[in-house]
Amino acid sequence: MPIHRLSRRELLLATAAGALVAFVPAVAAAAEPTVRLRLMATTDLHVNVYPYDYYRDKADDTVGLAKTAALIAAARDEARNAILFDNGDLIQGSPLGDYIAYEKGLDGGNKHPIVAAMNGLGYLCGTLGNHEFNYGLDFLGKALSGAEFPAVCANVLKPDGTPLIEPTRVFDAKVIDADGNEHVLRIGVIGFVPPQIVQWDKDNLEGKATTIDIVDAAGKYLPALRQQSDVVVALCHSGIAGGERAGGEENAALFLSRVPGIDAIFTGHQHLVFPGKDFAGIDGADIDKGTLNGVPTVMPGFWGSHLGVIDLDLVKQGEGWKVSGFKVEARPIYERTPDKKIVSRVDAVPAVLASVKADHEATLDYVRRPVGETSAAISSYWALVADDPSVQIVSQAQLWYGAAQAKAAGLPDLPILSAAAPFKCGGRSGPDYYTFVPKGPIAIKNVADIYLYPNTIRIVKITGEQLREWLERSAGIFNRIDPTKIDEQPLIDTSFPSYNYDVVDGVTYRIDVTQDKRYDNDGKVIAEDAHRIVDLAYRGKPVEPTQEFLVVTNNYRAGGGGHFPGADGSTVVFQGPDSNRDVIVRYIVETKTINPSADGNWSIARLPDNVNLTFPNSPNATLDTVPAGVKVEKVGDAGDGFAKYRLTVA
Structure with a gap:
């Protein structure tokens, strides 16, 4: 060597050279030389x-x-x-x-x-x-x-x-x-x-x-x-x-x-x-x-x-x-x-x-370049409690790209879905770590704010059963809620990284948080009888276990990142040459003015009105960006710079 x-x-x-910091008991009396490194x-x-x-x-x-x-x-x-x-x-x-x-x-x-x-x-x-x-x-x-x-x-x-x-x-x-x-x-x-x-x-x-x-x-x-x-x-x-x-x-x-x-x-x-x-x-x-x-x-x-x-x-x-x-x-x-x-x-x-x-x-010039317009504000303030525009715009771009690429590649004529996660939702990165893009011009810095990583596009082919398990893995971000309690209950497991909270667009479903988590944070089944995903449907019809889908996602997820069922590298049917972020930019350039409003394809299943659900959020979160279908109100301090909000599911 x-x-x-x-x-x-x-x-x-x-x-x-400098002053020596004493960090252990003095050993100057020792016969052998001592060094503090x-x-x-x-x-x-x-x-x-x-x-x-x-x-x-x-x-x-x-x-x-x-x-x-x-x-x-x-x-x-x-x-x-x-x-x-x-x-x-x-x-x-x-x-x-x-x-x-x-x-x-x-x-x-x-x-x-x-x-x-x-x-x-x-x-x-x-x-x-x-x-x-x-x-x-x-x-x-x-x-x-x-x-x-x-x-x-x-x-x-x-x-x-x-x-x-x-x-x-x-x-x-x-x-x-x-x-x-x-x-x-x-x-x-x-x-x-x-x-x-x-x-x-x-x-x-x-x-x-x-x-x-x-x-x-x-x-x-x-x-x-x-x-x-x-x-x-x-x-x-x-x-x-x-x-x-x-x-x-x-x-x-x-x-x-x-x-x-x-x-x-x-x-x-x-x-x-x-x-x-x-x-x-x-x-x-x-x-x-x-x-x-x-x-x-x-x-x-x-x-x-x-x-x-x-x-x-x-x-x-x-x-x-x-x-x-x-x-x-x-x-x-x-x-x-x-x-x-x-x-x-x-x-x-x-x-x-x-x-x-x-x-x-030079980077400031690079990120300030405009690429289009957005007809509504895009934020991730509410992405963990309701369908959200910061995830919606990613899925819109992925579905736009995926449909064209699937056809050109001769992939099976199957329903095409999109899986995307909110990347900036506070957590360990603090109360300022949220996406917010105001209505109006949208620049490269805004796209980078929505999609942080240089991932590349993948399309996987999975069954309805794998799709349901994919969503069950995602739903691990929620704590189990007791519908009979009126005391405060935190909804979000803050140890669960938001980048593993995939929302799948193209299907509709609800999440029953009164059930135990089926998967732990490492993707291992911990409650075999628990099923949080309910009313999973494609075009109004229940998804069958053997039904097949194409799902547009990224290389991290498709290759096994996060340990999601149906995404271990073996189900990949298309590897795109483009990054997910570039696809979003191209979609905005092509569309010119985007409408990122969420379509409400997923929601938390209804709970009794007296259930007191709370979650941490940015103190800067604006109530005028709250998606339809939920009611939120600020109720106090959540610690570490976060504000505490109460959620009511409509």
Whole structure:
């Protein structure tokens, strides 16, 4: 395994002098040298450099590497020995990323803006995230080629079985001990990505790359890495999930922590924060200390919202070093006051802003281009409680495109449906994370606000039984409601991601939330006798179990994303060359003036009037956008900046 020797510049960055933070009991009396090593990491930056929301076209103090950079500088000033990593999902996820991928390109030596910004911050190493593959391997290679730091990933392989990129790396880092003496630590780094990328990005990876289980990859490479390293760091672009390991998990960090030889884990992918309440109740996860099965672990949010910090106390033992203590924290760039205001904790670093200024300004021009008109406002404020225009416009475009493509491809003459989900519905991303497009001109930024991801079109062929189960899986977003209770009952399971709440247009149905969930959040049947989907019909007639349909969806869902019945990759009958977002743009250009009003094809089944259903929503939600068929009223504060609403089903 090659040993990478740090350059003088890297050594200076890794050993920036400053006040030493006391995070464990003093061990100065120990006979052996002691070193306090600070490990820092960002994760899930998704091309958020400026503190700016391109979808709303306004400044946003909750995001941006330019602000995280201030935390990085402060953390370095506090510690003698500090090293910085990144945990993946860099090059996709904001309109700035789309502008580079679809408009500017990376030919001619152009550096990707997120890479240009990171180059100035002294990263030692990074890993790949699942969204690194969204634009193809060629684009990924060009983006990585501009980085002044390497990336590692142990569980993505070329067709011949060799690693796509280096699986591990060992760095020599000069450190200063408690007595001021110099030592060289061997820092071993290994990286991982969810193995599901071969499904989610099948078009880009089929015949070009395969994946293996995260834990299996760790078992393969860690023994040798441990022998060559004093400290081993795992960059795990995978989240934290409990239960028993079955293999192939998307969120495998907890299982990875059981593999011997790892001193610290940086995790991500879920856009959550660890240590913290997001992971309460998971056996093996200490949400106060920040450990997984005793291994120091941090998940530092997303979009630059936090900096992950793991401080290790190391004691020299013979020829090696042993961890004798640690402290873990996720440091935020902002805080939310009790009156729901955002208060920035740091200022953006001017040098980081300057590194991407030209691309930022070009992106603003890109997203402001008008493509048509909308005859009504489009919002996602009510998308989880009623049929909604932000989902309706996606389905209108998908049905328009799907009908033409199905005919041209000679697909069976079957009913064509559309499956689409609301992407921006608050949740973990906060009370401002909703789509709102006013009546009038509609621009590319508005389309990107409606459809966030660069998914591509798929058409699957499924049966009526699979369709019903697809909808049952979706209906897991609702809590079970007791129709006999008059006390307040929360309707929405806020742990359920809204992007897994598929609405299927082209059929009509109701959702009986008095029934138990049939599926859990991982797509496993947990109540075989529960059936929430009622009155499922196509053109007024009940859907038969053996009846066949074509469903227009995206590559993520069709390839197994979210674990939906009827969508595991085997039912795909058409793979479109176009992205779902481009299809929406073309539909608007073709139609000129769109009418996104929802048609009310689904609803929550009627409940007694005295049932008190509540749900969190944006405090900015406008009542004049409430769809027909439901009645809502604001009734108080839902916490974390959200307002609480009461729902009455008409």
